[in-house]
Amino acid sequence: MKIVKSLVATLIVSLFATSAFSAEKVKIGDPGWPGAKAIAHLLQAVVKDKIGGEADIVPGNNAAIYGAIERDKGEIEVHPDIWLPNQEGFTKKLVSGSGNGKLVMSKNPYEGNQGYCVSKNFAKKYKITSIFDLGRPEVVKAMDSDGNGKGEFWIGAPGWASANVNEIKVRDYKLLEAGIEPIRANEPVKDARVKDSIAKGEGYAFYCYKPHAIWSTYDIVMLTEPKHDPAKYKMVQPNADPDWQKKSYVASKDALKQIQIGWSKSLEAKSPAIAGFFKKFQLTADDVGALAYEISTKKRNPTEVAREWMKKNPKKVDAWLGL
Numbered sequence: 001m002k003i004v005k006s007l008v009a010t011l012i013v014s015l016f017a018t019s020a021f022s023a024e025k026v027k028i029g030d031p032g033w034p035g036a037k038a039i040a041h042l043l044q045a046v047v048k049d050k051i052g053g054e055a056d057i058v059p060g061n062n063a064a065i066y067g068a069i070e071r072d073k074g075e076i077e078v079h080p081d082i083w084l085p086n087q088e089g090f091t092k093k094l095v096s097g098s099g100n101g102k103l104v105m106s107k108n109p110y111e112g113n114q115g116y117c118v119s120k121n122f123a124k125k126y127k128i129t130s131i132f133d134l135g136r137p138e139v140v141k142a143m144d145s146d147g148n149g150k151g152e153f154w155i156g157a158p159g160w161a162s163a164n165v166n167e168i169k170v171r172d173y174k175l176l177e178a179g180i181e182p183i184r185a186n187e188p189v190k191d192a193r194v195k196d197s198i199a200k201g202e203g204y205a206f207y208c209y210k211p212h213a214i215w216s217t218y219d220i221v222m223l224t225e226p227k228h229d230p231a232k233y234k235m236v237q238p239n240a241d242p243d244w245q246k247k248s249y250v251a252s253k254d255a256l257k258q259i260q261i262g263w264s265k266s267l268e269a270k271s272p273a274i275a276g277f278f279k280k281f282q283l284t285a286d287d288v289g290a291l292a293y294e295i296s297t298k299k300r301n302p303t304e305v306a307r308e309w310m311k312k313n314p315k316k317v318d319a320w321l322g323l
Contacts, residue, residue, distance in 0.1 A: 024053030024271045026263075028078040029065035032157065033187055034213050036081035038291035039261065039283065041302035043080060045310060050321055051273050061159030063239070066090040069103055069264050077264040078278070083112060084258050086161045089237030091262070104275075105262040108282035110211075112257035113222075114162065116153075117208035119198050120219040126203070131223045134205050135178030142203035143180075150181035154190045154206035165235050165250055166207050172251040180205075191296070194218060211289030213296040225253035280320045 026047060030040045040057050047055035058076045060068070068076035070093070082091065082105060094103035116131055123129065126139050133139060134153065143151030155170060156163025163184055170182045190206055191214070197204035198218060208214065208222060226232070229252040236244040261278060268275040287309075294305040310317050 024051055024273050025055070026053065026078060026267060026271055026274050027056045027058050027074060027076050028080060029068070029076040030057050030059045031062055031065060031079070031081065031159075032059065033081070034292035034296035035211055035288045037302055038288060038295050038305070039080040040078075041295075042283075042291065042306040042309065043078065043261070043278075043281070045303060045306035046277060046317060046320065047274055049307065049310070050317065051277065053271065053274055055274075061157075062087060062090060062161060063159055066094065066103075069262075070094055070100070072102055072264060072266055077267050079262045082260050082262045083162065084109075084260075085255070086165065086257065089161060089240050102265050103262050104265050104268070104278075106260040106278065106281060108280075109258040109260040110283055110285045110288060112209060112211065112259045112285065114207070114209035114254050114257065115222045115225060116166075116205060117214075117220045117222050118203070118205050119194070120221050121198070121201070122203050123221050123223075129224055131173055131175075131225050133223070134180060135173075135175050137179075139203065140179040143205060145197075145202060145204075148181070150179050152183050152193075152204065153180045154193070154204075155182045155184060156207050157186050157190075158184050161237055162207065162209075164237055164244070165254070168235065168245065168248045168250045172249055194220075211285040211292060213289065213293040215289065216293045217297045226251065228253045228255045276322065277320050280322065282316075282320070 024047070028040045028043055030037055044055040044057055047053045060076060065076050065079050069079070084091065091103060091105065094100060095105060118128055122142070126133070126142060128134070128139060134143070134151065140151040143153070145152060153170065153175070155166035167182055170176055170180060193204060194206060194214070195218070208220065214220065232249065232252040233254075234249045236247045238244045241247055261281060263275065263278050291305060291309060294300045295302050
């Protein structure tokens, strides 16, 4: 009789555990850039394959992702690639302490570097080493692909906080006066233009950052800028002040970035196993760059790339899960 009761108890515990495990669900935002897409799919693969939960990926720009986290209705619960201080205009409003406590951020960031790039051949031909070299008349002319007298310079995608910073930098580096035209377009448009400009031997300048697949795809070089100086880096984002352009002044290189994932505070009660995994999750810049290269340059399926990486890095994955 005791044996039967023990078996029944074990079965009940087992069924309860299975039910609780299957209740683990999360919706992960994908803001679109290659590194974020790679991380989003890796998070999804671990939740599905290792935790046994459900994970959906929901496309959306930064405003949409942070807006969903603030509404806290389960539309989007995770931002996979928070660049700080770029996105502080969003995060300060949501993190505990200074905000409403709806966003929890990882304490395991990786480091990022951002600046402006041209192809090595273009740099060599016109002796371009500094951001200010882009304002020389012959360089502006070489970057004018549509004949409007202005040199095209991709500053980022619509909705990117970094694109707003770059807009101010182009102004405060006096490149607008020199004839540079800042362009906002989705990143695949930029990637296609970089490829085309290199193939045709044309000039083109663009916002670039590490980690990113482009460093493994093309021979490019990051231009020098004045050393980061907090006194010359006063950025106000549009969601903080409608008069952000007048109140911003940015005339030095960005500081190195701290990049991490963030998730809805309510996820910790709703899906504790997933939240526990997020707290331990950590990648290096090299990890992110390698994943992004497979997805962005080789055009491989992001889920396949994530699962392949998991198989090659079992110790890292086990550490995230506390095994």
